[in-house]
Amino acid sequence: MGKLSRVALLYIGAVAVTAAVLVARGPFTGLKWQYVVFLGILVIVTESRATQLRKGQLSWSSSSAAMLASVVLAGPAGAAIVGACTAMGLRRGPHILQRVFNTSMYALSAYLAGRVFIALGGHVGLPNENSFPDIIAPFAGAALILVAANHGLLSGVLWLTRSKDRTPASTLGVGLSARLLLSDLGYAAYGLLMAALWSVVGFFAPLLVLIPLFVARWAITQFAEQQKSYEATVGALCQAVETKDFYTRGHSDRVSRGSVMIAQEIGMRGERVEAIRYAGMLHDVGKLGVPTKVLQKTGKLTEEEYAAIQLHPMRGLDIVREIGFLDEALAGIMHHHERIDGRGYPMGLAGHEIPEFARVLAVADAFDSMTSNRSYRGARPVAEAIEELRKWSGTQFDPAFVDAFVAALNREGWPRPEPPVLASDDLTAVTAQDHDDPGAPLRVIDSL
């Protein structure tokens, strides 16, 4: 968590005190300790196995089921104790304040869920044949409150402790939360199953319920792992395409980063941001279809040579067409050299006929080209490149995305690309003219 602001500390303190006071008020009379102890141990054990997920994703499915089961079986106070156990997993690592916050957050939300359950007419205790269907509404209310309180409290602390200069608040996992919220509510149903089964199979109930939960968690972990290796593989392959030309090394990576910056700035959904990340990485794979001697030519290009260069977005599309991406990413790759004024290629689309992804890619693409070293000039400073983007804004680029990119650049900055190291071997070629560079457009021989 690093250094916390005073407000964040105050917030964590408030949550902790509220949780402590509410739980201390009980009621503890008639509390069925056997449920609390068993479920508490269960949560501690399940939470001790850390799950590696992408940043910002939290997995607490099995604990939420156990907490909700304890809401039904043991009431608010019991649920709060089980909730507190959630944060006591034997996992190493989390900061002490984080532990305090997690403990009180889970305890507080479980307590609130228990209160709502009773308020909506739920009876605490072992459910029997007559409890259904009356128990479903109070249980659903409790589940909703548990999930909402959890997400609310968590968003609060994430918002207060976010690093100031990096993520704009609007993108702070709002899209992510909606998805997580739904799946959490889905898992919550296991809580009711756990409580109901207790009267049939006793202690086996939670164990039986945990199997599907663990399987789901396994699948999520696998997904995250696969996604990580997928990204690494795509990155490596793109780099392989780029090795042909020392000057454009890292270009795909940086265009990808720039496109994501724009996409986040204009508030694109998480899924589309992912898609544009890949689109940026893959936008120039078609360049391989352009003969090396054309890319290396220093003089003016013949019409045929220019046509060969203009073909590369289509070549790229040919390569990536069969990948099960969002169609938007494909459209972006195909049209990333269209211009707003309709004078681009391959189709000569204009204005909003050009797919949104393509307009985003075009800005990031040109910017990176200008701020990187080329054989015919050194890297231009960021300010100068921004100037150039503004100059072409409205003719070549979509002004909205230029503005968004400039805003994101001002906040996040732009890492200076490594100057290219010219290798002594004969493996690499050098681009003599960059088709991406708006400041030095390709020169074509006038045949007429």
Add this chain to the structure above:
Amino acid sequence: MTSRRHELRRYPWQVRDSGQLLLVAAAGVWLVAAVAQTAAEGLKDPRIAIAFGALIAFGELLRLNLPGDRETAPIGFAGALAYALLIRVGTHVVQLSAEQVVTVATIGMIIGALPHLAVGRPARVSGMAARLLCVACVAYIFRPLAGNSTLDRNWGLAFTLMTSLAVLALLLEAVLTALLRVDEQQARFRVALVDEMRVQLPLGAAVGASALLIAFAAEVMGLYSLAVFTAPLLVTQVAFRRYAGIRATYLQTVRALAKVTEIGGYVEAGHSERVSRLAVAIGRELGIHEPQLLELEYAALMHDIGQLSLRDPIPGGATVLVSRPDQQRIAELGADVIQQAQVLGSVAEIVRRQNEPYRAVEGAVNGHPAPGHTAGRPPPGSPSLGSPSPGPPPPGPPLSSRIIKAANAFDDLVGSSLDPGRAAAAVQRLRLDTASEYDPATVEALSRVVNRRSLLL
């Protein structure tokens, strides 16, 4: 080119293999008998039957694709198993015959499969038949016992019996699916069974546990247990779907990016794809398990990626025609590219060693002397480069590398040609080189694969 691809890739619905026919026929006969008897006796507890039928149909509608072209319907399967294992709904003791279980499960499955057919997706009858047979087995064992009073009084016994039946059903499904795959892909049964169990284990555990959960929960919650239970299983299925989705995208991406060598003019069109398909077929013939088969496929797809780093394309891309040091250099460069992904370490190793001769024979090394030309670092333990070290013979290249070596050489010689004579000649040429260059077992497997293929054409 594309037409050939379509000819070679047989879809399961285009070809009904004998095993599939047998399975479907067995399920069909059973089914007719069951439906006839149910019709004669009349449907008992129609409300419960309809509720479970609806759950099964819903599950069948939400089929799930697992890695390796498998399709399952976990929710429907769990629902059908639960119906077979049902003892009581609330206080009402369920009296239902095994025939009725089979009938309801079938109707549910068919209703759930109809929308798939409507949008032009395959019906996957054999998968449905396999699931149905498993449910039928459980039903015929458990239904006569369900009314038993000892079982009713002793829940421990009931619990044990139901658990073992659920496990039995899942094992049976794995065996049936493995048999189908043996038929479909010419895989070995033991290999297919182990692969099937490995892939199905996590989801199967969830299906079995869910079936038990519904059956038990119905005693307390009545039919509401179906509704309550559907939500979490759906979420589990969504998690699985995302996992399977990224696996599929991964493979598609590697396939697509492997094509860059073709578009760049380094390799003949379709080369990587053909080599990878041939390599996988050989691997299956040699009994390689699925995870390693996937690595083999990745490596075969990317075996020429190192050519990207060459300034001038090799004429026709035929790596078999260039000198050994150059081949080795391409392999090294390719392996370096793959290595950068960090996650495909073993794939990089396979690509790195794809040119090594099967056995390091002195003559083979001396035949290609060019120490100055090698790409710098010979891989550790490489028998083909550097002076042969004294002591124990260095380990040969991994099986996957040997397979790619053979498949690559075969494709360089035959290309996209369909001529069986040319293929036979190519196999013959590889066979002549099995003393040191190519692994004899791999070449024999290649020969079997190629023969089978020419029979198909």
